[in-house]
Amino acid sequence: xxxxxxxxxxxxxxxxxxxxxxxxxxxxxxxxxxxxxxxxxxxxxxxxxxxxxxxxxxxxxxxxxxxxxxxxxxxxxxxxxxxxxxxxxxxxxxxxxxxxxxxxxxxxxxxxxxxxxxxxxxxxxxxxxxxxxxxxxxxxxxxxxxxxxxxxxxxxxxxxxxxxxxxxxxxxxxxxxxxxxxxxxxxxxxxxxxxxxxxxxxxxxxxxxxxx
Numbered sequence: 001x002x003x004x005x006x007x008x009x010x011x012x013x014x015x016x017x018x019x020x021x022x023x024x025x026x027x028x029x030x031x032x033x034x035x036x037x038x039x040x041x042x043x044x045x046x047x048x049x050x051x052x053x054x055x056x057x058x059x060x061x062x063x064x065x066x067x068x069x070x071x072x073x074x075x076x077x078x079x080x081x082x083x084x085x086x087x088x089x090x091x092x093x094x095x096x097x098x099x100x101x102x103x104x105x106x107x108x109x110x111x112x113x114x115x116x117x118x119x120x121x122x123x124x125x126x127x128x129x130x131x132x133x134x135x136x137x138x139x140x141x142x143x144x145x146x147x148x149x150x151x152x153x154x155x156x157x158x159x160x161x162x163x164x165x166x167x168x169x170x171x172x173x174x175x176x177x178x179x180x181x182x183x184x185x186x187x188x189x190x191x192x193x194x195x196x197x198x199x200x201x202x203x204x205x206x207x208x209x210x211x212x
Contacts, residue, residue: 004088004091004092005091005092005095005096007084008084008085008088008092008096008172009172011076011080011081011084012081012165012168012169012171012172014076015069015076015078015081015165015168016165016168016169016177018065018069019069019158019161019162019165020162020165020177020179020180022065023062023065023066023069023154023158023161024158024162024179024180024181024184025180025181025184026058026061026062026065027062027151027154027155027158027181028180028181028182028184028185028188029058029184029185029188030055030058030059030062030151031151031185031188032184032185032186032187032188032189033051033054033055033058033188033192034055034151035188035189036051036188036189036192037051037052037055043196044192044196046196046199047192047195047196047198047199047200048192048195048199051192059150059151062154063121063124063125063150063154064125066121066154066157066158066161067118067121067122067125069161070111070114070118070157070161078111078161078164078165079111081164081165081168082104082107082108082111082164085099085104085168086101086104089101089104096171096172098170098171099171103167103171107163107164107167110160110163110164111160111164113160114156114157114160117153117154117156117157118153118157120149120150120153121150121153121154121157124150162177162179165177200212
């Protein structure tokens with residue numbers, strides 16, 4: 001009994017860390033930095049030349065990580081958590097009485113609601129990131145045309161993941177995790193503004209006779 005309850009708690013802890021400290025933070029970072037590029041591409045790149053590549057890398061990482069955690073055929077995924085809880089509910093509910101079949105059914109429905117989003121992410125992941133499909137590997141710009149809503153898909157999946165894992169955290173700990181995505185998002189702009197100011201200051205100091 002102890003091993004089963006301990007393992008359930010461990011799965012909840014690990015998935016919560018991935019969702020809240022990885023996926024949510026990187027999605028917010030991507031959103032903020034990408035907005036800076038769209039709003040002022042020249043100014044952002046001048047002060048932070050690597051920004052475009054950082055935004056692209058965040059997008060790739062988000063696609064891979066989100067798909068990994070919702071993949072239905074692997075262990076240590078959100079589906080594995082629900083399956084484990086369902087198979088051991090008679091034991092788990094002894095220690096965690098708020099765990100019920102109704103909650104697990106609600107979670108399964110929540111994940112089913114984003115199945116279309118997951119399929120698009122899977123297609124993108126398979127065609128480019130995982131297998132380097134020649135259609136996209138040599139023309140990565142085609143990804144934007146064929147998958148224009150990747151960020152929205154990731155956000156929709158992320159919202160469901162947060163809801164599921166927060167319920168399980170509340171079952172285990174009696175409280176819910178605070179999401180810091182807004183804080184991270186706002187701080188991306190502070191970062192860019194700081195770099196712009198630093199870049200201008202450096203230019204005025206070392207190249208005062210050249211236009212900025």
